[in-house]
Amino acid sequence: MNNDIPVQTLGGQGEVMAHAVDACVHCGFCLPACPTYALLGDEMDSPRGRIVLMKEVLEGGLPLMDAAPHLDRCLGCQACVTACPSGVPYGELITAFRGWSEPQRQRSPFDRAKRAAILKILPAPKVFSVAARLGQFAKPLAPVLPAALRSPLDLLPESVPAMQPSAKLTPARGQRRGRVAFLVGCAQQALTPNFNAATLRVLSRNGIEVVIPDGQGCCGAAALHTGARDEALKLVRANLNAFNPDDFDAILSNAAGCGAGLKEYPMVLHGEPDEARAQAFAAKVMDISEYLGALLQGGTLEPTLPASRPLKVAYHDACHLAHAQGVRAQPRDLLRAIPGVTVLEVPEGDLCCGSAGTYNLEQPELATQLGERKAKNILSTQPDLIASGNIGCHTQIQSHVRRQGDRAPVMHTIEILDLAYRGEL
Amino acid sequence: MSTEKLALTTNSDARKPAPAGGAHNALAADLTRLLGPRKVLSNLSERLNYRYDAIQFGATPLAVVLPESTGDVVAAVRAARAAGVPIVGRGAASGLSGGAAPTEPGLVISFTRMTRLTIHPERREAQAQAGVITLAVTEAARPHGLIYPPDPASFRTSTIGGNLAENAGGPMCFKYGVTGDYVRALSFVDADGEEHHVTRDAFDLAGLLIGSEGTLGLITEATLRLIPPAPHTRTLMAHFPEVGACAEAVSAAIAAGAVPSKLEFMDRACTNAVEDYLNLGLPRDAEAVLLVDTDGDDLDTVQGELQLVADACERAGGTVRRAATDAEGAALWRARRSVSPALGRIRPQRMNEDIVVPRSALPDVVREIRALGDASPFHLVQFGHIGDGNLHPNILFDPRKEDTHAVHDLAHDIALVAIRHGGVLSGEHGIGSMKRDFMTDAVDPATLKALWNVKRALDPHHALNPGKILPAEGVDR
Secondary structure: OOOOOOHHHHHHHHHHHHHHHHHOOOOOOOHHHOHHHHHHOOHHHOHHHHHHHHHHHHHOOOOHHHHHHHHHOOOOOOHHHHHOOOOOOHHHHHHHHHHHHHHHOOOOHHHHHHHHHHHHHOOOHHHHHHHHHHHHHHHHHHHHOOHHHHHHHHHOOOOOOOOOOOOOEEOOOOOOOEEEEEEOOOHHHHHOHHHHHHHHHHHHHOOEEEEOOOOOOOOOHHHHHOOOHHHHHHHHHHHHHHOOHHHOOEEEEOOHHHHHHHHOHHHHOOOOOOHHHHHHHHOOEEEHHHHHHHHHHOOOOOOOOOOOOOEEEEEOOOHHHHOOOOOOHHHHHHHHOOOOEEEEEOOOOOOOOOOOOOHHHHOHHHHHHHHHHHHHHHHOOOOOEEEEOOHHHHHHHHHHHHHOOOOOOEEEHHHHHHHHHOOOO | OOOOOOOOOOOOHHHOOOOOOEOOOHHHHHHHHHHOHHHEEOEHHHHHHHOEOOOOEOOOOOEEEOOOOHHHHHHHHHHHHHHOOOEEEEOOOOOOOOOOOOOOOOEEEEOOOOOOEEEEHHHOEEEEEOOOEHHHHHHHHHHHOOEOOOOOOOOOOOEHHHHHHHOOOOOOHHHHOOHHHHEEEEEEEOOOOOEEEEEOOOOOHHHHHOOOOOOOOEEEEEEEEOEOOOOEEEEEEEEEOOHHHHHHHHHHHHHOOOOOOEEEEEEHHHHHHHHHHHOOOOOOOOOEEEEEEEEEOOHHHHHHHHHHHHHHHHHOOOEEEEOOOHHHHHHHHHHHHOHHHHHHHOOOEEEEOEOEOOHHHHHHHHHHHHHHHHHOOOEEEEEEEHHHOEEEEEEEEOOOOOOHHHHHHHHHHHHHHHHHOOOEOEOOOOOOOOOHHHHHHHOOHHHHHHHHHHHHHHOOOOOEOOOOOOOOOOOOO
């Protein structure tokens, strides 16, 4: 798309944004992929429309606050990136734009406080755990609270498990075949500690030594995607210091959102001194299913025990796995490798579940509509089990599936593998 | 039995942005009073998004209406007429000739929320409102053992209303025909806001509206013909060291008696643009790639026809590969459908041609156009529905670095090649604003006058989609 974006005055992130706008030919192939377009049916709430709005704001032809409501409704799911034949890096554009525009936003004191609280609580597992416990006590009050407060309570599980700190080093069982670093993640440590426990057990069982480097923290995706660029940069730099890519075969994440965040580091630091370091780091980052999928492909994945009965598993593609990282086949292959497991495809599988980082808190109404639609689509396959590879999708899907009266367990792909290895599936 | 599409969630509080910065013009205020705020867009951030199609940017509308019923369309048209502003209808705006891009500020009516769709299997018909997505018709019809054949490349995005306005074709059109061949009846709203229902008899007014690009009336609903799908389909891909040889193979195969269901061509630049996107293992070095489907009730006949095509391709110097599985065939067709937008990877803008020439002239035409491109400073690529002589030469350019007048001149030269060989300017994308100036080369003055008389009869105040199709003439406004 032709544009007069003043790249010189915007620096490295300006280049990122102008490149994306250039690439868009406004063909409209992205429209059917976009969740908000599916709900609202108007151009401003479509990827093509948002690109035009960002272009106009960057060029100075449209006040930021006019465009903001539509840009805020974008989930950042990147389904449009998968659908785009012209190769528009929309995810990079919206992330860079949010970082650029947030300092100029006028927000109410309540809004500012809410955002600050989210960004303080999410990246700190211990604080999150305490907040989640407090939230549980508030759950009975949910029906009378405003939507912005109600939605996070709705997503809390019935009981918040105790924190389980992971060992700094998990040795390989048997002959050591590899050595990886592991990002432990934030919210999921508090809500679903078994994701990490299962990950460590499965890697170890496959002869992989797992190191949890000191000094690592939040991947920064939540800060980055809400426009808190300075905070994101601090977190990014801390992780670049904590993980030395030369020391490991791979840097693993078991949360799609975090993995995608880590892979974005070169874009975040585009045009800055740390860009080369970020590239070396990102080149080693893999999702857990990517890493194990490669072992499976190479014929070196330890076989699991068969499931105790035939199991139909509905696999949900997390947007940040399928669209942002292009990881689709590997989790399905891993599940299918368990004797007795059949993988079911979910109708409208490419449509976001509505969780999307802090979206539930910022756009509760749209998030709920998407969550309901996702749960309905998943349940239409009549699964015994529901699998996904992302904590955000996990809580969202679990909450909406329960609300629709179904008790099918919702699990991380790695938990299912872990159970199969232990003969408990 | 009927299939109702899920209604859009239009009653959401989340939909409307804050009114700040809105354009409080009289038209928007009037429409909001008539239709309510949910159906009327008046903020600049909203209106900016209704000025483009898949090629062009036009004027920012004064207001946009998202009608949910024919009644809304009637009210909107009357309000715009009272305000004396032009009216542009719009579907998904995936068009390629500027048809949905307003040439002057006015009212845009976007049909994306008029999505009621009913299938009548016993009559083999679909009743579709203008905003129904093309693909949705076949998806709804398939459980009844029926399909809707017209399949423009944008079929996942484009709307039935837009298809009708442009008389869209698609790969299936060689054997099965274009959109207009599947229309039994239409409803439309005229320039005065009167609603009409027309069939294909008498004056075939429906036929006149199909392909009129929103310049004669606003199509609100259509009755579409459905057919049972062919039980057997086979696919082959052939590639050639030269573009003209590909065209020769097509002519020879058809002369030998093959009636493929799809016959599509793309040149080297297209193949490479798609390969950059999908990485399917297409032959990057070939100058031309031909994609062919044959289909029918009898597998032997289907395979026999495919053999006729394969023989013709080999005689013309091509290399033939048959799709081993349905999935392989589907991947090849996905490649073809992605050509148009994938070209955006080469240059940010393009001038898109849509010529149709007699099939016997194809080898000469594709060679002459190739030569024009080679002699110019621009990237010129060719693809199209070569079976019915419909070619899409595209000039790719960067308006910040390249001379747009020279682009227009080259497009004109290409149009003249088509006309010289007995061809026409548009097969399926319409004339729009992009090829309007070439109409005086393609159509004789007496015929142009007749077209103007039709326009004046149905749109006397020249309110509907001005600046499209017909080159300027003395107009009473």
